[in-house]
Structure formats: structure tokens, C-alpha cells
Amino acid sequence: MQDYIALGQLQVAPSLHHFINKQVLPNSGLSETEFWSGLALLYAELMPVNRALLDKRDALQQLLDNYCTTHKSQDFEHYKQFLADIGYLLPAPDDFAIGTQNVDVEIAQMAGPQLVVPINNARFALNAANARWGSLYDAAYGTDVIDELAGKTKSGPFNPTRGKAVVEYARQWLDRILPLTTGSHKDAIHYSLANGALLVNFSNGTTASLEDAKQLIGVSGSVNAPQSLLFKHHNLHVEMVFDGDHKNASGDPAGIKDIIIEAALTTIMDCEDSVAAVDAEDKTAVYQNWLGLILGNLSTDLSQGTRTVTRRLNDDRQYQTLAGESFSLNGRSLMFIRNVGHLMTSDAMLFEGQEVPEGIMDAAVTALIAKHDLLGHGKYRNSKTGSIYIVKPKMHGPEEVAFANTLFSRVETLLKLPQNTIKMGIMDEERRTSINLKACIHAAKDRAVFINTGFLDRTGDEIHSSMLLGAFAPKAEIKTKPWLAAYEKLNVINGIVTGMSGKAQIGKGMWPIPDQMANMMTNKLGHVQSGANTAWVPSPTAATLHALHYHQLDVFKLRDTLELNGAGMLDDILTIPLATNIEQLSQQAIEQELTNNVQGILGYVVRWVNQGIGCSKVPDINNVGLMEDRATLRISSQHIANWLEHGIVSAAQVDEALEKMAVLVDQQNAHDAGYIKMTPNTAESIAFKAARDLIFEGKTQPNGYTEPLLHASRRLFKQNNLIPVEQTK
Numbered sequence: 024m025q026d027y028i029a030l031g032q033l034q035v036a037p038s039l040h041h042f043i044n045k046q047v048l049p050n051s052g053l054s055e056t057e058f059w060s061g062l063a064l065l066y067a068e069l070m071p072v073n074r075a076l077l078d079k080r081d082a083l084q085q086l087l088d089n090y091c092t093t094h095k096s097q098d099f100e101h102y103k104q105f106l107a108d109i110g111y112l113l114p115a116p117d118d119f120a121i122g123t124q125n126v127d128v129e130i131a132q133m134a135g136p137q138l139v140v141p142i143n144n145a146r147f148a149l150n151a152a153n154a155r156w157g158s159l160y161d162a163a164y165g166t167d168v169i170d171e172l173a174g175k176t177k178s179g180p181f182n183p184t185r186g187k188a189v190v191e192y193a194r195q196w197l198d199r200i201l202p203l204t205t206g207s208h209k210d211a212i213h214y215s216l217a218n219g220a221l222l223v224n225f226s227n228g229t230t231a232s233l234e235d236a237k238q239l240i241g242v243s244g245s246v247n248a249p250q251s252l253l254f255k256h257h258n259l260h261v262e263m264v265f266d267g268d269h270k271n272a273s274g275d276p277a278g279i280k281d282i283i284i285e286a287a288l289t290t291i292m293d294c295e296d297s298v299a300a301v302d303a304e305d306k307t308a309v310y311q312n313w314l315g316l317i318l319g320n321l322s323t324d325l326s327q328g329t330r331t332v333t334r335r336l337n338d339d340r341q342y343q344t345l346a347g348e349s350f351s352l353n354g355r356s357l358m359f360i361r362n363v364g365h366l367m368t369s370d371a372m373l374f375e376g377q378e379v380p381e382g383i384m385d386a387a388v389t390a391l392i393a394k395h396d397l398l399g400h401g402k403y404r405n406s407k408t409g410s411i412y413i414v415k416p417k418m419h420g421p422e423e424v425a426f427a428n429t430l431f432s433r434v435e436t437l438l439k440l441p442q443n444t445i446k447m448g449i450m451d452e453e454r455r456t457s458i459n460l461k462a463c464i465h466a467a468k469d470r471a472v473f474i475n476t477g478f479l480d481r482t483g484d485e486i487h488s489s490m491l492l493g494a495f496a497p498k499a500e501i502k503t504k505p506w507l508a509a510y511e512k513l514n515v516i517n518g519i520v521t522g523m524s525g526k527a528q529i530g531k532g533m534w535p536i537p538d539q540m541a542n543m544m545t546n547k548l549g550h551v552q553s554g555a556n557t558a559w560v561p562s563p564t565a566a567t568l569h570a571l572h573y574h575q576l577d578v579f580k581l582r583d584t585l586e587l588n589g590a591g592m593l594d595d596i597l598t599i600p601l602a603t604n605i606e607q608l609s610q611q612a613i614e615q616e617l618t619n620n621v622q623g624i625l626g627y628v629v630r631w632v633n634q635g636i637g638c639s640k641v642p643d644i645n646n647v648g649l650m651e652d653r654a655t656l657r658i659s660s661q662h663i664a665n666w667l668e669h670g671i672v673s674a675a676q677v678d679e680a681l682e683k684m685a686v687l688v689d690q691q692n693a694h695d696a697g698y699i700k701m702t703p704n705t706a707e708s709i710a711f712k713a714a715r716d717l718i719f720e721g722k723t724q725p726n727g728y729t730e731p732l733l734h735a736s737r738r739l740f741k742q743n744n745l746i747p748v749e750q751t752k
Contacts, residue, residue, distance in 0.1 A: 025303065027373060030059045032067070034373040036303030039310075046314060047392055050400060052439055061437040062387055066374040069430060073365055073380045076423055080726060083111055083455075084488070091492035103597060106458075112597075113421065115461045120522030122469045123446065125408040129357040130472055131526050133258050134556035134578040135288035136566040138356065139533070141297040141638045143309050145323040146334060148316060150563055153337045154287035155356045156262075157567030159196070160271055161281075163189045166540035166564060181270055190275060193282045197263075200256045200574045201238055203231040212276035214252065214263065216242075219345045221252070226276070241342035241350065251283075253342050257577050259570065260285040260352060287566040289528070289557065290356040291448075292316065294385055295363050295416055296480075296653040297638030299631050301734045302741070303371035306384075313360060314392045319402030336403060357412075358405050359448060359473070360389045364417035365426070367730050382427075386413065386434050390445055394438055411440075412472060414448030417480070419726070420455040424466040431470060448473030448528075451514050452480035452654075453726070454488050457596055460517045474523070475530030475557075476514045478507065483657035486665050487727030489599045494669040496602040497616050498662055509595035515554040516589045524556075524582055531558040535650045537640055540568055551576045554585050561640075561650040605671060614680075617672050619644050620659040622684040624714050625701070627651045629688060632710035632736045633699040642691045644684075656717070656729045664721030674719070681705070681715055709740045 027034035035043075044055055053061075086109050094102070106112035129135075138151040163169050164177060164185060169192060171177060175185040197208035206225050213224040221239050223231045233239060243262075244250035251264040267278035292313060294300065300309050315321025322335045337354035344350060362385035368378035393411040395401060406412070415427045424447075431445040447470045449456070449463055456463050464471050485506070486495050495501060511531070518529035531550040534543045543560075547569055550558040556578045560569045602608075622644040630636040640648040649655070666672045685701045685708075692698040701708040713736035717729055724731065 025370070030063070032063045032375050033059060034376075035059075036307075036371045038307045039303050039371050042307050042311060043388065043391075047310075047388075047395075050398070051391060051394055052398070053391075058391070058437070063374065065383065065387065065433055065437060066379055069383055069426075069433065070374060070377075070380060072426055072429075073383065076365060076419075076426055077725070079422070080419055083109060084726065087111075087488055088491050091489055095493065097492070097599075099594070099598070103594070106597070111420075111455060111458075113459050113462055115459075116465045118520065119465060119468060121464065121471050121526055123472055123526050124443070124469075125410050126446065126472055126526055127357055127406055127408050127410065129288040129353075130412070130528050133288050134551070134573045135259060136286055136560045136569040136573075137289045137291065137528075137530060137557040138287045138563070138566055139291040139293055139297065139361070139559055142292040142294055142312050142316075142360070143298050143300060143305070143637075145312055145315070145321055146325065148292055148312055149321060149323060149334045149336060151287065151290040151292075152316065152355045152358065153334075154290070154563035154566050155285065155337070155354060156340070157284050157286040157563055157570070159193050159282040159284050159567060159571075160189050162284075162540075162564045162567040163192050166568070167538070168192065168541050168544055168568060170541075183273060186271065187274065190279070193279075196571055196574070197282070200261055201254055202234040204234055205229070205231045214265070214277055214279075216246065216249065216345070239345070241344050243340075243342050246343060246345060246347055257574055259573060261574075284567050284570050285352075286570040287356045287560075287563065289359060291359045291361045291414055293361045293638075294389070295361050299635040299637040299733070299737060301737045303369075305635075306369060306371045306381075310388055310392065313389055314395075316358060317392055317396050317401050317405065339403070355403060355405075359412040359414050360393065361414040361416060361448070362386055362389060364415070365423060366417065366725060366728060367734070382415075383430060386430050386445075387437065389413065390431075390434050390440075391438055394440065397440070397444070409444065410472075411445045412448065413445055414450060414473060416450045417453060417728075418449065418456060418463070419453045420459050421462040421466040424449060424456075424463045428467045428470065443470045446470050446472035448475075450475060450477060450480075451510075452477040453484045454481070457481065457510055457514070458593060460514060461521060464517065464521045464523075468521070471521075471523070471527060473528040473530060474514060474518050475528070475532065475555075475559075476511055477532045477654060478502070479532075479654035479658045481510065483654070483661045483727050485600065486658070486661040487721075487724075489601075490661075490665055490668060490722055490727075492599060493601045494605045494671050495662060495665050496600050496605075497608070497612070498620075498658065500602070501600045504598070504600035505595040506598055506600055509592040511553060513589050513592045513596065515585070516587050516592075519554065519582055519585070520587055524579065528557045529555050531555040533559040533650060534561060534565060534569075535655075536647065537561045537565065537650060538648055540565060544568060544571070548572045548575065551578055552581070554578065554582045608671075613666075613671060614676075617663065617666070617676060618680050618684060620663050621677070621680040621714075621718075622687060623649075623651070624656060624659050624663075624717060625681070625684050625688045625711070626691065627656050628714040628717070628733070628736075629692070629699075629701060629708075629710040631733055632713050632740050634697055635737065644687070646691065653729050653733070656733075657727055660717040660721045660729060661727045663718045664727075667718070668722060677718060678715075681711070681718075685711055709736050709743070712736070 140147040140151040194209040210225045241253040242249035254261045262283040264281045266280035269280040339351040339354045363381040367381045369381040372379045396405045626641040638652045641651040689700045701711040705711040
């Protein structure tokens with residue numbers, strides 16, 4: 024039990040109370056009394072509604088469980104009618120267009136990568152915000168988009184052979200992005216300006232200019248002696264930087280030091296799936312970093328060899344037009360803040376003795392902090408249109424979106440903001456949202472600014488919703504079933520037909536393998552081809568490379584060619600991806616699926632519980648690093664719970680796999696000085712027990728979510744180990 028500061032019906036943890044009163048409320052336009060009394064009224068009005076929505080989730084799941092138990096041989100039309108009868112499947116609204124206004128261009132009119140980072144990690148957050156611009160040379164040199172054959176190794180000191188391959192790779196992209204009237208950038212030996220236009224000299228003595236002269240929009244340095252040339256293609260910027268003395272330009276007669284790509288246009292600063300924040304101290308640290316980003320004073324020190332480097336937000340980038348007039352471009356990614364969903368409560372505040380819904384608290388506090396951006400109190404401006412961007416995850420159907428819309432409206436009133444200042448990102452990651460997506464968008468039609476798809480959470484909910492119907496297919500096979508392609512396509516169709524194009528983002532999910540950029544470049548073009556104008560990537564380097572896909576295709580023009588008839592797709596989405604040949608799976612295949620899932624669960628949970636790491640690159644069973652957060656945990660734990668329920672695996676097999684994989688996970692983390700082993704005494708490991716509970720209690724967890732068990736286990740670990748507050752930040 025902790026001490027609280029009593030404020031009428033509210034009780035607030037001292038650390039959070041002090042932070043809000045001393046750092047956030049001053050100059051916000053609200054007094055302490057106005058904020059705290061208004062927040063109490065907000066809880067009084069909305070806590071019962073929040074609880075009723077969660078009760079409805081439980082009631083619908085019980086109806087689904089009953090149906091699955093009594094209708095093992097599924098009659099699809101009967102099933103679909105059942106979903107309509109219980110209010111799970113709702114009528115689609117008449118055609119409409121969203122009315123969202125004052126949306127920044129990065130969201131509405133540009134197409135490019137999006138990063139999602141745990142906001143409680145200052146280094147990650149700053150790196151993501153600064154990933155608006157990235158070095159194509161560095162991205163190519165340091166990843167497998169350039170192979171290591173024929174002497175092109177990337178280890179050790181700078182390798183000129185690899186450097187030459189990087190230059191060739193970049194020049195190929197220049198030919199695509201900045202086509203010339205004749206010839207190729209690969210043969211260019213000099214770039215200059217002549218009569219306000221680009222002049223390119225080739226090794227054979229010929230010259231060329233840009234095919235589209237309007238692509239050259241500026242320079243850095245001076246027009247007469249430019250240090251760089253700035254171009255624009257598909258509304259994205261590309262900068263060619265010159266320095267003949269730099270090692271990158273060695274052997275390059277054109278003296279190009281680097282090609283800088285406008286990359287991560289937007290970043291979601293995450294309070295949710297990638298964060299382990301379980302108490303008042305954790306939440307205060309989360310909010311503290313958000314304030315630092317908004318004010319522009321967040322910094323962190325990094326050790327680089329023998330020196331310490333301080334990481335801060337990048338300044339804007341300065342240029343001149345060809346006529347010599349100065350202008351600047353945003354040096355940072357536009358920031359969303361992802362709040363917690365409707366499920367969890369927090370003991371950082373109590374209302375009439377009860378923990379408050381964490382999502383309501385997040386909305387009030389993160390918007391209050393963001394108000395300082397609108398008031399111009401920060402070193403930089405995040406939104407140039409006077410908007411606050413909140414992504415709301417894990418909502419089930421239009422009623423829950425409508426509740427979030429009401430919540431944002433009440434917060435605007437509390438904070439003295441114009442209505443619809445707070446824009447909403449709707450994550451299409453729950454089954455009841457997918458099949459009612461048009462109605463969900465309509466429920467927030469004047470503040471909707473983002474939809475996206477997320478395979479992992481969506482699959483976790485798919486499994487949990489029909490847990491009792493039968494055994495689901497192996498995870499790799501689930502991806503090949505008709506429901507997934509229909510889900511991805513219908514999401515884009517719903518976004519376009521509701522007028523999101525040009526007003527909002529239509530997004531796609533994460534590339535999960537940070538070390539396989541060559542594969543990403545082959546596969547992730549599909550997200551652009553689908554009509555999405557953003558997609559998630561796991562790192563700033565990946566953002567730089569994925570940005571090239573948006574040069575390869577003009578998403579906004581592509582949308583005009585897409586077939587927007589979604590006929591039959593809803594039926595495909597509702598077709599449950601059960602195993603069709605489970606009896607034909609060999610015992611070896613079953614064991615492999617089980618151990619892969621168990622290893623992934625343990626690898627993520629042990630870091631979450633013991634070290635408070637909510638997102639990291641976790642090695643899989645083959646030591647391939649995968650970006651893991653709670654979404655990956657949800658699908659793995661639900662999949663094993665389903666196979667346990669239907670006798671595909673036994674409890675003894677699961678326990679044997681847990682013990683065996685705990686040894687492997689401990690070995691994989693042996694290099695980490697802060698790691699706490701689960702073996703040999705797994706019975707004494709809180710993390711091991713949490714991982715086991717996620718499987719064996721998975722069937723009864725609300726919608727299969729992992730948060731309740733993870734939070735309880737992390738709290739227990741912190742209590743048992745008496746972790747000082749500064750180590751939880």
C-alpha cells in the first residue's frame with residue numbers, strides 16, 4: 024500500500040501529483056483546482072460507462088463460448104445471423120466521409136514509414152523522433168541490403184569495396200527517384216547549378232538535367248557553392264550532400280558524401296504494448312518523457328567508446344530556394360501518443376477508493392501535456408495545425424470507439440480546448456472492430472485520423488473469440504487462410520470509402536525482423552501496393568529503407584486504381600481459421616510448434632517481469648532476433664491455450680517445453696549483466712510462473728489479453744526485490 028494525497032473523491036500518488044502540479048499545470052491555462060476537480064467529475068461520469076463496456080465484452084464472449092460449445096459443425100449463415108442477433112455484427116452505416124479538420128500534412132497528404140517506440144525509453148524515443156531523416160549510405164552499408172560477397176564485408180573498419188557497392192545501390196535509387204533527361208546517376212561525375220537548374224556531367228563528356236526540373240527545390244550553403252541539393256519526389260524530400268574529402272566520397276568523382284532520405288514521417292510514442300508501466304512511479308516516468316518531447320528538452324547521455332554523447336531532438340533543417348530565399352523543413356517526426364486501452368486500471372490514482380481506468384487517466388494527462396505544444400511552450404512545434412494526436416488501441420466495436428470519442432470530448436472541455444482538437448487513431452486489431460470497421464470510423468468521424476491493421480493482436484483475439492470451437496491451425500498456416508487477406512483489404516477499402524485519403528493515415532503493421540532488411544525490401548512493398556500510406560518499421564534504419572518504397576509507388580495515385588468492392592470479404596473475415604488437417608500433423612510438427620511458441624513467450628516475459636522491458640529484440644528458437652511486444656505474446660499464449668483445450672498438446676508436454684525452453688532462454692541472455700535467470704529453480708521464478716500462467720489461464724483471461732497477469736507479476740517482482748524508483752524509469 025502506498026500513501027496518497029487526498030483531493031476530495033480523488034487520491035493521487037505523491038510522485039504523480041507533484042509532477043502534474045509542478046511541471047505540467049503551470050502555464051497550462053488551468054489551475055490545480057480546475058484540473059483535479061474536473062478530473063474527478065470525468066471519472067464520476069465515465070468510470071461506470073467504461074465498466075459497462077468491459078462487462079459487455081465478457082457477456083458477448085460467454086455467448087460465443089456457448090455457441091462454440093453447442094455448434095461444433097458450423098453452419099456459416101446460422102453463425103452469421105447469431106452474431107447479428109447478439110449485437111456482435113452490426114449494420115454498416117450509410118456512406119459518409121470523415122469530417123476531420125486541421126490535420127498535419129505528414130498524416131493527411133504524405134506517405135511514409137511510421138515508428139512505434141516505448142516512450143519510457145528516452146533513447147528509443149529520441150532516436151525515433153529524429154528518424155524523420157536518415158542516411159541512405161549508412162542504412163545500406165550497415166544492413167544486408169548489400170550482400171557481403173566478393174569482399175563486401177561490413178565488419179571492422181570502413182571497407183572501400185563495400186562503400187563502392189553502397190554508392191552503386193544509392194545511385195540506382197537516384198535513377199528511380201530523380202530521373203534524368205538522359206543517362207544515369209551511376210555515371211555522373213559532377214553536379215552543379217546552371218541557370219537555376221541542375222546540370223549533371225557524365226564521364227563520357229555529355230551532360231543532362233532533371234527530367235522534371237521542378238524536383239530541385241533548394242540548396243544548403245549557398246546557391247553559388249551548394250553543400251547539398253534538396254529534391255522532392257512523391258511529396259518526400261531527398262538531399263544529396265557533397266564533401267569530396269569525406270571517406271564516403273572517396274573514389275567518387277561527384278564528391279557525394281551521402282544521400283539523406285526523408286523517412287519516418289510520424290512516430291507513435293507508446294504508453295501501451297511496448298511499455299512495462301505497472302504503478303505510479305512507472306506512469307510518472309512515462310508522462311515525464313512525453314513532457315520532455317513536447318517541450319523539446321528531453322535528453323539522454325550515451326557512451327560511445329571513450330566519450331559521452333548527449334542525444335537530443337534534432338533542430339529543423341535549413342535551406343535556401345534557388346532564388347536565395349531561406350526556408351526550413353521539420354527535423355523531427357510528427358508524434359502521436361498511444362494511450363492505454365479500456366481494460367486496465369491504475370493505482371496511480373484512486374477515485375472513491377477504486378483504481379481508475381488507465382485509459383481515462385492517460386487521455387487527460389497526455390492531452391494536458393500536449394496542450395503545451397498548442398500554446399507554443401516547446402522549443403519545437405509538434406503539430407503545426409493545432410492538433411493533438413492520440414492512438415487508441417484495443418477497442419471492440421463502434422460502442423467503444425464512441426466511448427473514446429466522448430472521453431476525448433470531455434477531456435477537451437476539461438482542458439479548455441476547442442472540440443475535436445484531439446484526433447483519434449483507431450487500431451483495427453480486434454475482431455469486433457474489423458467486422459464493424461465502417462461503423463467504428465463513423466463513431467469518431469470528426470476526429471478520426473488513422474486506422475491500421477495488426478496481425479498479431481488481431482489473431483490473438485481471433486483465437487480467443489472462438490477458443491471452444493475447435494483447434495486452430497498452426498500459426499504459419501493461420502496467415503494463409505482467407506480471413507487475413509480479406510481483413511487487410513477491407514481495412515483499406517473502408518478507409519478510402521469513408522474519405523480518409525487526403526485527411527488521415529491508412530496504415531499497416533510491423534516488419535518484425537530488424538536484421539533482415541533485404542527481405543523487408545522485397546516484402547514490405549506490398550503494404551504500399553495495398554494502398555496504405557504508412558506502415559510500421561522496427562528501427563530508424565528500417566524507416567530509411569522502407570521510405571524508398573514510397574518513392575517506388577505514389578500511394579495517392581495508386582488508390583485511384585484500387586478495386587473498392589468489398590463483396591464477400593466480410594464472410595471471409597468471419598471464416599474462422601481452424602485446422603483442417605490437425606490429425607495429419609506429425610508429433611514432431613506439433614512439438615516444434617509448441618516449443619517455438621513457448622520459447623517466444625519465455626524470452627519476452629522474463630525481460631518484462633524481471634527487467635521492466637516492454638519491447639526488445641528477442642532471439643527466437645533459431646536465434647533470429649524478432650521485435651517482440653505484448654501483441655506477439657498474446658497470439659503465442661492463446662495458441663497454446665487453444666491446443667491445450669482441444670487435446671492437441673497435453674499439460675505435461677507444455678510443462679516439459681517450458682522447462683526445456685527456460686534453459687535455452689537463460690543461455691540466450693547470458694551476455695546481459697542485468698538478466699535474472701529462471702533456472703534451475705523455475706518454481707521460484709516469478710517470470711517463469713507468469714509465462715506458465717499466460718498459457719494455462721489463457722482461456723479465462725479477458726479477450727486473451729496478457730496485461731493483467733504481466734502487471735501483477737511485475738508488481739510482485741518489484742515488491743519482492745525492493746527495486747528503487749530510479750531503476751524503474
